[in-house]
Structure formats: C-alpha cells, structure tokens
Amino acid sequence: MSGFKRVEPIRIPVPQLNQHHRHVLIRKLDRLIPLAEIDASALANLSVGMRQVGPRTDLLHEGDTPDEVILMLDGFAARCKFQPTGKRQILAHLLPGDLCEPDAGYLSRLDFSVCTLSACMVAFISRRALASTLERYPATAHALRLVKLQEEAISREWLVNVGCRSALERMAHLLCELLVRLQAVGFATRDGYGLPITQQDLGDTLGLSNVHVNRTLKVMRDQNLVEWRGRQLKILDLSRLQVIAAFKLGYLHSTAGHDILAQ
Amino acid sequence: MSGFKRVEPIRIPVPQLNQHHRHVLIRKLDRLIPLAEIDASALANLSVGMRQVGPRTDLLHEGDTPDEVILMLDGFAARCKFQPTGKRQILAHLLPGDLCEPDAGYLSRLDFSVCTLSACMVAFISRRALASTLERYPATAHALRLVKLQEEAISREWLVNVGCRSALERMAHLLCELLVRLQAVGFATRDGYGLPITQQDLGDTLGLSNVHVNRTLKVMRDQNLVEWRGRQLKILDLSRLQVIAAFKLGYLHSTAGHDILAQ
DNA sequence: CGGAGCGTTGAGCGAAGTCAAGATGTGTGG
DNA sequence: CCACACATCTTGACTTCGCTCAACGCTCCG
Numbered sequence: 001m002s003g004f005k006r007v008e009p010i011r012i013p014v015p016q017l018n019q020h021h022r023h024v025l026i027r028k029l030d031r032l033i034p035l036a037e038i039d040a041s042a043l044a045n046l047s048v049g050m051r052q053v054g055p056r057t058d059l060l061h062e063g064d065t066p067d068e069v070i071l072m073l074d075g076f077a078a079r080c081k082f083q084p085t086g087k088r089q090i091l092a093h094l095l096p097g098d099l100c101e102p103d104a105g106y107l108s109r110l111d112f113s114v115c116t117l118s119a120c121m122v123a124f125i126s127r128r129a130l131a132s133t134l135e136r137y138p139a140t141a142h143a144l145r146l147v148k149l150q151e152e153a154i155s156r157e158w159l160v161n162v163g164c165r166s167a168l169e170r171m172a173h174l175l176c177e178l179l180v181r182l183q184a185v186g187f188a189t190r191d192g193y194g195l196p197i198t199q200q201d202l203g204d205t206l207g208l209s210n211v212h213v214n215r216t217l218k219v220m221r222d223q224n225l226v227e228w229r230g231r232q233l234k235i236l237d238l239s240r241l242q243v244i245a246a247f248k249l250g251y252l253h254s255t256a257g258h259d260i261l262a263q
Numbered sequence: 264m265s266g267f268k269r270v271e272p273i274r275i276p277v278p279q280l281n282q283h284h285r286h287v288l289i290r291k292l293d294r295l296i297p298l299a300e301i302d303a304s305a306l307a308n309l310s311v312g313m314r315q316v317g318p319r320t321d322l323l324h325e326g327d328t329p330d331e332v333i334l335m336l337d338g339f340a341a342r343c344k345f346q347p348t349g350k351r352q353i354l355a356h357l358l359p360g361d362l363c364e365p366d367a368g369y370l371s372r373l374d375f376s377v378c379t380l381s382a383c384m385v386a387f388i389s390r391r392a393l394a395s396t397l398e399r400y401p402a403t404a405h406a407l408r409l410v411k412l413q414e415e416a417i418s419r420e421w422l423v424n425v426g427c428r429s430a431l432e433r434m435a436h437l438l439c440e441l442l443v444r445l446q447a448v449g450f451a452t453r454d455g456y457g458l459p460i461t462q463q464d465l466g467d468t469l470g471l472s473n474v475h476v477n478r479t480l481k482v483m484r485d486q487n488l489v490e491w492r493g494r495q496l497k498i499l500d501l502s503r504l505q506v507i508a509a510f511k512l513g514y515l516h517s518t519a520g521h522d523i524l525a526q
Numbered sequence: 527c528g529g530a531g532c533g534t535t536g537a538g539c540g541a542a543g544t545c546a547a548g549a550t551g552t553g554t555g556g
Numbered sequence: 557c558c559a560c561a562c563a564t565c566t567t568g569a570c571t572t573c574g575c576t577c578a579a580c581g582c583t584c585c586g
Contacts, residue, residue, distance in 0.1 A: 081423050084509050089426040091419050108409075111416055111514045146371075153374055155418065156354050160344050162425045163352040163470035167542070198564065207426035212542055214566060246347050251374045430574070461532065475574050477534060533582075543572075550565070556558090 024073055028097035028185045029143040032150070032253070039140045042133050048123040053116050055196075060101065060114040068124040070100035075120030076197050080204070081112045090205040092155060093117075093178070097185040102130065102144060118196035146253065153251045162207040165245075167216045170206045172245035175226060179235065180252055180261065190260060192234040287336055291360035291448045292406040295413070295516070302403045305396050311386040316379050323364065323377040331387040333363035338383030339460050343467070344375045353468040355418060356380075356441070360448040365393065365407060381459035409516065416514045425470040428508075430479045433469045435508035438489060442498065443515055443524065453523060455497040 026040045050073065053059065059077060060066050077094040091112055094100055100114055134141040154177065161170045178195070182188035199217070200210040208216070220226045225241050227234040235241060242261060249261050289303045313336065316322065322340060323329050340357040354375055357363055363377055397404040417440065424433045441458070445451035462480070463473040471479070483489045488504050490497040498504060505524065512524050 081419065083423070083427050085427075087427045089423045091422055108412055108516060109513075112419060149371055152415075155422070156344065156375060159354055159418070159422055159425065160346070160352045162422065163467075164346050164348075164350045200564080204426075209543055210564090211544080211566090215542090218566080250372075253371060463532085472575055473533090474535090474576080478574090481534080527586100529584105529586090531582105531584090534580080536577105536579085538576090540575075541573090544570085545568105546570105547568090548566085550563105552561100552563080554559100554561085556560100 024097040024185055025071060025099070029140070029147070031184050032146050033139075033143050035143060036139060039137045039143075042137045043140060046125055046129055046133060048125045050121060050123050053120045053122055055116055055118050055120075057116045058113055059116060059122065060110060062111060062113045063109050065107075065109055066101060066104060067127050069102050069127055069130050070094075070114070071123040071125055072096050072098045072100065073121040073123055075122075076117040076195075076201075077114060077120055077122075078117055078201070078205070079112050079114050088204045089207070090201065092151065092158075093205070095178075095181055095185065096187050099125075099144070099147070102127075103148070117198070117201050150253050153253065157251055158205075167206070167208055167212055168219060169245055170208070171202070171213070171216050171220065172225070172241045173247055174202070174206060175233065175235065176238075176242055176245050176247040176261075177252070179238075180249065191236075191238065192232060194231055195228065195233040196231045287360040287448055288334055288362070292403070292410070294447050295409050296402075296406050298406060299402060302400045302406075305400045306403060309388055309392055309396060311388045313384060313386050316383045316385055318379055318381050318383075320379045321376055322379060322385065323373060325373055325376045327373050328371070329364060329367060329373070330390050332365050332390055332393050333357075333377070334386040334388055335359050335361045335363065336384040336386055338385075339380040339458075339464075340377060340383055340385075341380055341464070341468070342375050342377055351467045352470070353464065355414065355421075356468070358441075358444055358448065359450050362407070362410070365390075366411070380461070380464050413516050416516065420514055421468075430469070430471055430475055431482060432508055433471070434465070434476070434479050434483065435488070435504045436510055437465070437469060438496065438498065439501075439505055439508050439510040439524075440515070442501075443512065454499075454501065455495060457494055458491065458496040459494045 023044075026035065026043055029035050029043075030040070048071065053075075059070055062082075072094050074096050077100070079091040079094070079100075081089050081091060083089070094114070101110070104110060134144065157173070157177070161173055165173065179188055179193060182193045187193060198210075199213045202208075203210045203213040206213070217226075217228065221228075223240075224236050225244075226236055238260065241247075247261075289298065289306055292298050292306075293303070311334065316338075322333055325345075335357050337359050340363070342354040342357070342363075344352050344354060346352070357377065364373070367373060397407065420436070420440070424436055428436065442451055442456060445456045450456060461473075462476045465471075466473045466476040469476070480489075480491065484491075486503075487499050488507075489499055501523065504510075510524075
C-alpha cells in the first residue's frame, strides 16, 4: 500500500535503439493501421536513447511537465495516483510499445506519476522531435490518434471493472486485456505471457487488497483457469476466462487476438 | 439497475441558438483560456439547432458513428456502459457547456451510449462544420484540447473514486467536482446547484447501490454537510466536504472555484 | 383517484478488507 | 556457495462495508 520508493531512474545511456526494439512501436502501429515504409523509417529514425530502469522507480513525477516522451521497450510500468491515506490507484498499464504522455500539454502539470512495476527498458524521445515527425508524417500522427482512442477505451473498461464487476470478473478481464495487448506487440504467446508484477500491483490496479488478489488467484488456480509461476502467466482456459470477464474484444479496436478470441 | 428506456430523442427543431444559450460553451472556454472576440463569434456562428429532450433518453447509442456533435445547453446527461447483467456504469457526466464526442473518430464506433439523466436542452452541431471552424480558429481548437485534458483528469479521478475511496468519500468528491464544474458555466451558486438526477444515477456513477447512496446521503444530511431537496443541492459545509473527499481543485485546471475552495 | 417512479428504512447476508503469522522466494554480501 | 535479510506470497480468523430483498411513504401526473 505505502512505502513505494521514489528514486530517480538510473539512466544508463545507450546510443541508439537497435532493430529489435525500435520495432516494438512500429509493429504496434502497423498492426493497428498498416504503416507505409516511409512512416516506419521516420519513427525508426527518431533519435532516442535507451535506458535500463529498475522496478518501483518513478519515471515521471506528479507535478512534472516533462519535455521527453517515454517509449516503453520492455517491462511493465504504470500511471498511478497516490492518496493521502497512502493508497495507490493504478490508472493504466504501460506495456512495450506504449508511449507515455505524448500529449501531456506543454502547459499542464501531470496530476499523476508514472512508475515502473518491473525492471524496464525505456527510451526517452524528445517531445519536439516527435511533434515534428508527426507534422511531417500524417499517417503516423493518425496512427497515434488511434492508439489514444484505444487507451481511452481501455480506461473506460477499467472504470466498469472497479465499478461493476466482482473480484473474479475484474481479474479475468484484466488478464484477457493484457493477453490481447501483449500479443499485439509480440510479447505474448497464444496462451500466456510474462507478467513481472506483484499481487499488490494487481490489487492497486483492480481496486482490491493484496490479500484478496491472492485469494482470487487461488480460485482461478483451483478452477484451472490460469497458472502464474515465476512471473510467467499461463492461461489454461481462455474461453472460460473470457466468459467470466464478459470480455469483448471489440473495444480494443485491435487486429490482434482475433484468431484466438471469439468476438 | 435495468429498465432504462431506449427511446429516440424527441427533436423539436429550433432555428438558432439564442444569445443566452450560445454563451454556455463560450463562457466555459473563455474561463479556461481567454478567448478572442473572433473565436467567440466563430463559435456563436456555428449553425446549430436546439432540441428539447426528455429524461432517460438515448442521445447516442453504443455502436453508432455519429456525424453530429452534441452540445449540452441545459440539464444532465451521461456517457454510460451497460453490462450483460443489466448493471450500468456511468463513465462521465455531461453538463451544460460540454461537447459530446467531438473527437469520436469518423472510423470508430462508440463503445458506450450517451443518455440524458434529466430533461435536457441540447444542440446538434455538424461535425464537419465544427472541424472546419477549428481549423480556421486555432485558439478555439486549443481551448477544446484543454477541455479534453480536463475531462481526462476527471475520469482519472473517478477511477480513484471507485478504486480507493469509501462511499462517503466518493459522494463528497463528486459533489465537490460538480460544484466547480457547474460554477465554471454559471450553473451553480456559491453553495449549491440544481442536481436533477436520481439516486440511482448517482449510484451508477459511484459504483454504489441506490440503497447505499440513500444511506450515505442520510449521513451527510445528519452531519449537516449537504441538503438535497426538490432537485436542489445545497452545500452547508463545503470545507468539511472537501476534507472528507480529499478534493484538490488543481486537477480541473479551472479558474472556477478558486475564490471559494482552498487549494 | 390510482399508479408509477422515486426515496426511505430495516433486517440479514456476503464479498472484500484488515490483521497477523508463517512459508516461500529472491537478491546480496561475505 | 552459503547465509541472511527482505520482499512477496499464502492462509486463517475476524470485521466491516456495502448489497440484496422487502416493505412502506411520498410526490407527481394522468
């Protein structure tokens, strides 16, 4: 609940994104709306520096007005808000391929923090460079607008999650969502993915206590729905998980997952 | 819970917005970021038709791809999502001066509905006309981007509400938020406003049952925090309400309320 | 005058929270 | 490679907040 470290990210400068990593974002956009080669290489040419960041580290602080956009390359991070009581609410998960605060107005201050949940590989892109790329490549700009729409749809779904659904339903819904999102960037197999976060993190995401998260996971385990060991989540019965969650793929506006998830 | 009417809005065409009503949006934007006369009159000249709509009526349906933007002139409406179980989650309140789905991509379908909570006066603005106005008047476009940021901040706060706060805290927070938002468009006095919605609506907003909303209101009444009779909400002890809610004005990025609410 | 919708209140229940203790796992330094 | 410390997970016992069901009152409106 409380006691999250507020440490400055350890920035280990790395000269340039390599092929593999730069493709995380491109792959994601291309999957959403096919990207011309010219747009893909414009994105690839954005001069950025990679950095390795430890878990439970603040990437952006509430009150900041960041002048860099963060691109997630590996690992899990989250937008979060802390309450005076010490409680934390996670507002969104930032997965590989996600851009963090591309449209945080230059004027406005952040009313939330961004912190890593696991160890992460991130890239810091100059806000100015990104803006000018988007001006010159409208198709890319359009793709990012779609990403934004998708993010908004996800946060709507999260509100429904905590507002209307039981613990089991919430958990099932989140696990389905993560499967689809991670598949879209090639970070998930057909039936599982790396989930390098704590049960506490899950609780702060779903509005549940860590203890109840644990019990809910036990139910899922006992019902042969999922298996989660050594940071690897394996989904044993996706269709039943989907039914429990009332998970509709449509809201993600994604072409990922269509092959394995029933509409 | 269930049983919401899905009726087509009764559209009573009215030739043109009159001075009073067209000022709702302009007043709101001007309060956020001072608007030049040329921008104000561009907005005022958007040709629109007013319509009176009854309570519990769908303005937009899940799955629609609307080609008109709705401007709220009077009354309360809401974005909502319905669950297979019949439960409803309200995602946002639409108050006078609010534009409804100005950036629903032409491509995407709505994954939620928009329905009136009270009787409303609304205007339907052609999406094309609005877009062209925004192209020609960048200051207005900028103001709408700020509105968008504000809406996002509100929905983040709502997630915190249902995820972290007790019933009393949630309710207090919502009542504070509505006070500030309604003041920004001149629909609230210093200590109260018209709140023409049902306790069920409040419950669907806050993730509470209607019965528990009622009990929570009783507590507030007994503690001389608020009084709510005949659709008029009167706030008796704003500062205590604010403390209970841990309500911070900052997140609204608004200049309204600064005179009466402590930062 | 009757009905419908909304508000109010009580009683009982159940889901999730809290507290606490022990088990398991992981990373670090010697 | 081991030992130790610390974080995380797991489970039990108990509490509590909010839900459900149900009855009744009020108010508005036809």
